[in-house]
Amino acid sequence: MWLVSYFLVLSLSCGCLGQTLTQSKASLTSPAKKTVRVWCQTNGVKIDENNPIHWYQQKAGQPLTRILYFTKSVVRDSGFGSTFNAGKTTDSRFYLAIELTAEKSATYYCAYWMTSSGTWR
Helix, strand or coil: CCEEEEEECCCCCCCECCEEEECCCEEEEEECCCEEEEEEEEECCCCECCECEEEEEECCCCCCEEEEEECCCEEECCCCCCCEEEEEEECCEEEEEEECCHHHCCEEEEEEEECCCCEEC
8 A cells, every 4th residue: 555645734823813723733644545634623713605714735845825715615726626625514613625645745724814804814
């Protein structure tokens, strides 16, 4: 079985105005083609059509690239197919599902845009 190593640095927390997004630190090694989930816990954040959760990928030496955003459904950015998916288990717990391949070895982040103040979290 061929194993692909994925390092997902998932520690992001901003306590701005009582709103936080928190990701657990994780390093995953998994067989290729296996689907894994990257989790994002929100606090004090209302996710809706105007305020989605965004998921970003950052490969070594490259800038952040948005993969998709999620409210009630998934909207993928150009170049990212169905091997990336997203969902939620509660109103405050969201995930990015990734079907692993060597090309997807990267760091993944969740983000939230506060439309009322125009700032990222």
